[in-house]
Amino acid sequence: xxxxxxxxxxxxxxxxxxxxxxxxxxxxxxxxxxxxxxxxxxxxxxxxxxxxxxxxxxxxxxxxxxxxxxxxxxxxxxxxxxxxxxxx
Numbered sequence: 001x002x003x004x005x006x007x008x009x010x011x012x013x014x015x016x017x018x019x020x021x022x023x024x025x026x027x028x029x030x031x032x033x034x035x036x037x038x039x040x041x042x043x044x045x046x047x048x049x050x051x052x053x054x055x056x057x058x059x060x061x062x063x064x065x066x067x068x069x070x071x072x073x074x075x076x077x078x079x080x081x082x083x084x085x086x087x088x
Contacts, residue, residue, distance in 0.1 A: 001029075001051075003037070003048055003051075008048075008051045008052070010051060014054045015046070015051075015054075017039075017042055017044045018042070018044075021039075021041075021042055024041075025039065025041040025042055026039070026042075028040060028041050035047055035048045035049060036048070
């Protein structure tokens, strides 16, 4: 990734949010402020400093909430938001 003419590599082991993302999702980056990157499709915010020095920002946990939703009920998705279950 190129930010301010400097190239960065985001390893999946350090930035696991990108592991299952599509190329289109990874390439859709916003820059809300200097030193701050946001991937709206993935709801991921990362400070450029954490890319430059990941050892200063250890990944503490990757929360995973899983439970069975009752028919027609809401289901929990990544990030703690709730999304209504839809049928096709």
